[in-house]
Amino acid sequence: MSNEKRNHKPINVVLRETFTNKTVLSSLAITLFLLIAFRIGSALTIPGIKLPAGNSVDGNSFTGMLDLLAGGGLGRMSIFAVGVGPYITSQIIVQLLSSDLIPPLSKMAKAGERGRRKLEIITRFITLPFCIAQGYAVIALLLNNGAQITIFGHESLTDLSAVEIIYLLATMVAGTYIAIFLGDIITKRGVGNGITLLILAGIVSSIIPNFSEAYKTIEGKLDAGSTNYLINLILSTGLYTLFFIIILVATVFINNSTRKIPIQQTGQGLTSDINNLPFLPIKLNAAGVIPVIFASSIMTIPGTIAQFLPNGPAKWFIAGDGGTNLGYLTLNTWSGLLLYFIFIILFSFFYSYVQINPQQLSENFEKSGKFIPGVKSGRNTEKHIAKVLSRVNWIGGPFLAVIAILPYIISQVTGIPSGLALGGTGLIIIVTATMELWNSIKSASTTSGYNVTRTRIEAQHIEDVKTETKVEQLW
Numbered sequence: 221m222s223n224e225k226r227n228h229k230p231i232n233v234v235l236r237e238t239f240t241n242k243t244v245l246s247s248l249a250i251t252l253f254l255l256i257a258f259r260i261g262s263a264l265t266i267p268g269i270k271l272p273a274g275n276s277v278d279g280n281s282f283t284g285m286l287d288l289l290a291g292g293g294l295g296r297m298s299i300f301a302v303g304v305g306p307y308i309t310s311q312i313i314v315q316l317l318s319s320d321l322i323p324p325l326s327k328m329a330k331a332g333e334r335g336r337r338k339l340e341i342i343t344r345f346i347t348l349p350f351c352i353a354q355g356y357a358v359i360a361l362l363l364n365n366g367a368q369i370t371i372f373g374h375e376s377l378t379d380l381s382a383v384e385i386i387y388l389l390a391t392m393v394a395g396t397y398i399a400i401f402l403g404d405i406i407t408k409r410g411v412g413n414g415i416t417l418l419i420l421a422g423i424v425s426s427i428i429p430n431f432s433e434a435y436k437t438i439e440g441k442l443d444a445g446s447t448n449y450l451i452n453l454i455l456s457t458g459l460y461t462l463f464f465i466i467i468l469v470a471t472v473f474i475n476n477s478t479r480k481i482p483i484q485q486t487g488q489g490l491t492s493d494i495n496n497l498p499f500l501p502i503k504l505n506a507a508g509v510i511p512v513i514f515a516s517s518i519m520t521i522p523g524t525i526a527q528f529l530p531n532g533p534a535k536w537f538i539a540g541d542g543g544t545n546l547g548y549l550t551l552n553t554w555s556g557l558l559l560y561f562i563f564i565i566l567f568s569f570f571y572s573y574v575q576i577n578p579q580q581l582s583e584n585f586e587k588s589g590k591f592i593p594g595v596k597s598g599r600n601t602e603k604h605i606a607k608v609l610s611r612v613n614w615i616g617g618p619f620l621a622v623i624a625i626l627p628y629i630i631s632q633v634t635g636i637p638s639g640l641a642l643g644g645t646g647l648i649i650i651v652t653a654t655m656e657l658w659n660s661i662k663s664a665s666t667t668s669g670y671n672v673t674r675t676r677i678e679a680q681h682i683e684d685v686k687t688e689t690k691v692e693q694l695w
Contacts, residue, residue: 237665244665251410254402255421262293262300269297272368285520292422299395304415306350307400308517310343355392357527412657420653423646471651474619477504479612486589504616509652511567512645522549551628561621568617578605
């Protein structure tokens, strides 16, 4: 439950509380240090790999999606070239299977902290085969598709020895588990969700280069000999920036929009003051950035499988033949975009129910004596919350999906590379992850401030007791 008037604090107050709180500053310093270490690792190419003249990998939709989930490490073929993508895929599988599909996993999911730790161990074991498969797919894709990369002097996958392939795969697997380790430390000792922040760091680092590339692309499409060349360049660049800001503001608006369900308390907590009535907030984007990341991870699986298939109808169906046939499961085709759109909506519904859990909320309301005005307790309350959640998901889910596929639609219509087009998965992650980070900072500042105040009061109470004891002894 929440009360907007009581909990809202101006930004300057939050910043003052944050930068005067040693505990929060320490958490921020740990987060920043680990993100910088991750970015440094993402910029170092694996020994033995020679990149093309541009000093980075020019990717298609598949490699672009992999690079997004890797936190920007694929572009430089670094130790983090695979990144946390396999771990995210494993999380999806474990969460799906633990939703009453496999009773032992479902029992672990409901067993509290100990059960969650067991599920986390299972997730990390499942990550290993996905990491190996995705690492091999990256090597095969870059060597067999004219990416102008040489590995130990070879330009073909068939020329690499077994030892060289094992070395590359072992390095990428190590990078994935190091990235997971860094994410865990950020989550436990820093501020925010570590895995999401690692992905965010890679996206933020590419904002300025992307704008620079977009400017060059716009400049290249205009006639330099035209008398209105400079005016057209300024107008085109201005329109590009303006539409980017509009999409950014719309994403922030949807991310912060909330459906409020009023809550009443039986007994002395019962109130007739409607203006100060507490409420249960359900965001239009209830699942946050997770549906987009999950859908992106799922969309990399067909491309990964295609790298293990010989040239033939099956591989061409998935990833195309390198010519006019683009395949049916890539983001360069309408069928692939439709699948991506559907996956985002499905994961929005699935993960929002996992996050909010109407059944558990209804049970908690009954135990604590709370109720929704006009709705009976128990099953009716559960149905009401589920109905509201479903309605907001039909707004938030499609909006996320449209923003995510927008760059690919613009690319197909205008010919602008999808990485430079407006909107996209990266923009959604930037907005949602930044807002989650800001909320985490406010929460950490409030919690730490409360703990400091409580410790000070307890210390003062103990001192007062000692003083009273001395006075009694004196008399």
